[in-house]
Amino acid sequence: MPKENINSGRKPNMALRIIMIVFFSIIGIVLVLPFICNFVSTFKPGNELIRHGLNLEISSENFTLANWKYLFGGTTSYFTWFSNSMLLTVLQVVFTLAISAFVGYGFAMYDFKGKNAIFICVLLIMMVPFEILMLPMYMQIINMKLVNSFAGIILPFVANASSIFFFRQYLLGIPKSIIDAGRVDGASEYGIFFKLILPVMKPSFAAMGILNTMGAWNNFLWPMLVLRDESKFTLPIGLNTLLTPYGNNYDLLIVGSFFSILPIFILFLFFQRYFIEGMTAGAVKG
């Protein structure tokens, strides 16, 4: 349990505690301010935003629910983008977790020729920023006729290096005796993975699932390269088009931006622990 209780012989300094809480509260307010600005502005007409920028002011004269009605009115592509984002996120997370766990198991539980060399390749992917390879990858996707498809977005990242690394790390902590017991019972190598190992991996799936969900929901650059048709756009790409001179639509932009944060925000409220676990997984072992 919390370490700080071990030697709580000394009483914490109350004055110092208040100063620290005030200090953290001020920073906290600054960090939350952009969200509040965004929320307040959903009740103002879009041309007000273009003229005055984003601020905290709201008066009874310009208060309006029009943006929210517009959002849910069904006259925009917003909920097409929204459901595209949902579908893409679910597909990407399911495939990435399944394949990365499968691969991570191979690295954690077996000794085989070439293992170290191949594992170095996993680390290598983490060491090379994706942006360097985005052009040849994009050409590869064109060659494979996967342009403008969700498969083209998902496939290159389905054996996700950091997820493989995390699953391997997690599985190294599981006793190999489970596997030996499985073999004695006559289970096949794959049977052991699916029937015996997957159930004990549940907590690691939660952490990686959340992390990948956040990544897929917010992903922007790669989907922007792959997708062509407006009907296939995801939320970040769709929202971005609202900023361009052609699509200029601040009424939808500001309320749509705010609404697009909500799904991840709700997940965060319920699964905070896993967000933090998944996020810091890489740093723990240095």
Place this chain on the structure above:
Amino acid sequence: MIKTLKRFLYNQKIAPYIFILPFVLIFCVFFIYPMIYTIIMSFQKILPGENQFIGFSNYSKLFRDSVFFKAVANSFVYMVLTLVLLIPFPMLFACMINSRTMAAKEFFKSVFFLPALTSVVVAGTIFRLAFSESDSSLMNQFIQMFGFAPIKWLKMRETGFAVLLLLACWRWTGVNMLYFLSGLKNIPEELYESADIDGANSWAKFAKITVPMLKPTIIYVMTISVYAGLAMFTESYMLWGGNNSPQNIGITIVGYLYRQGIEKNNMGYASAVGIVLLALAMVLNLTQLKINGLFKKED
């Protein structure tokens, strides 16, 4: 036939290769191949239907390209400043949150993490509008309270950069703080207890125990920040609404790669930009890791 295949696939010696096969396939198709392809393209002029080998021309052109140097300078300055801002402060905040004096720790951890939930599109849009040049934008209202005149934030290099950095700090302070908090958990309490017995003050404990023990976390955060900083693009893309900032004040290496490759369809030249970025990132991080002595002790 099928039976032999099945026996082969289920063999205990073969199974591990089946397990890692998906990774190997993806690695070859979407890493090795593009990597080789981009190296080859960097020596070519890519024309529709034919690729012409032009030796080092792309590279020699690159080293005479003033916009490219501007992009390198911007990415480099951005990276250095994110290191300066996003390592010491999150570390300090982590130590404060971790101390016995602090209360409501979980609450503040969550609040600090909130900005990381946003996509770069939403975050960029909010910052772009909050720093709009109008007198009544949030930041201009704020500085006017202190008697300053409103600023056209995104029209000048210095202020534009300040907005980029504030955006980075807003989104990543909480995440880096969490990294340091998880690093702090690994420091044995006994170290502090024996320091207490020796009569060490808080500062001495911080400098002599906390910082050295956090070294692995510092190295980790530094490594990812060097890559993220040098490869930054979408933040600038969102703030300036596309890849065009006035006088290229917000251009980055990847922004230039995107402009040449996607917007101007100049794949050979863009590939050369990518290779220079890769070299830069590798050299910086290997140097950083060597200075930090990561290669010396293998444990």
